[in-house]
Amino acid sequence: MKKFLGFIICGLLLVGCSPKESNDIIQQDKSSKLVGEALAKEIEWKESEYFTSKNLSMIGEPQLLGFSHSKDEKIFARKTGKYGWHFWGNRVKTGEILSIKRTHQLTNKEIELVTDAKLLGPNSGADNHAPTNMTFPEGGMWKLDAYTDGRLIGSVYVKVEN
Numbered sequence: 001m002k003k004f005l006g007f008i009i010c011g012l013l014l015v016g017c018s019p020k021e022s023n024d025i026i027q028q029d030k031s032s033k034l035v036g037e038a039l040a041k042e043i044e045w046k047e048s049e050y051f052t053s054k055n056l057s058m059i060g061e062p063q064l065l066g067f068s069h070s071k072d073e074k075i076f077a078r079k080t081g082k083y084g085w086h087f088w089g090n091r092v093k094t095g096e097i098l099s100i101k102r103t104h105q106l107t108n109k110e111i112e113l114v115t116d117a118k119l120l121g122p123n124s125g126a127d128n129h130a131p132t133n134m135t136f137p138e139g140g141m142w143k144l145d146a147y148t149d150g151r152l153i154g155s156v157y158v159k160v161e162n
């Protein structure tokens with residue numbers, strides 16, 4: 001009888017530990033867009049804060065980084081716009097090279113947006129600035145990561161219209 005109970009307990013343990021397939025798993029080979037949408041729901045992105053520095057409207061993180069953009073303006077996909085990036089503090093130095101990487105909320109792919117903007121010193125109340133051109137291939141929420149000389153300075157989240 002003890003052998004029989006031991007056999008049953010071992011059998012139950014093995015069944016309980018066996019791999020189980022779940023219908024809740026999203027399969028990437030069906031549609032990468034569905035996977036992207038699931039990731040977007042897990043990480044809710046929201047547009048960064050709008051603020052003013054010396055009468056210039058910006059979006060970003062006050063006293064850290066931002067680029068010239070007004071809440072009343074819209075950024076449109078496939079349309080190149082001129083934007084001045086501004087930085088506060090001593091984390092960035094005049095003469096350093098600014099690069100911006102963009103990530104779309106649904107695809108989660110990081111792509112170079114700006115690669116060689118030179119920081120030109122103080123402007124509009126910021127300790128440093130760099131003029132840039134930016135184009136977004138599609139609408140939606142975008143995360144823009146700002147780097148100088150390979151160091152991440154911060155991120156700005158922006159909504160782009162189709």
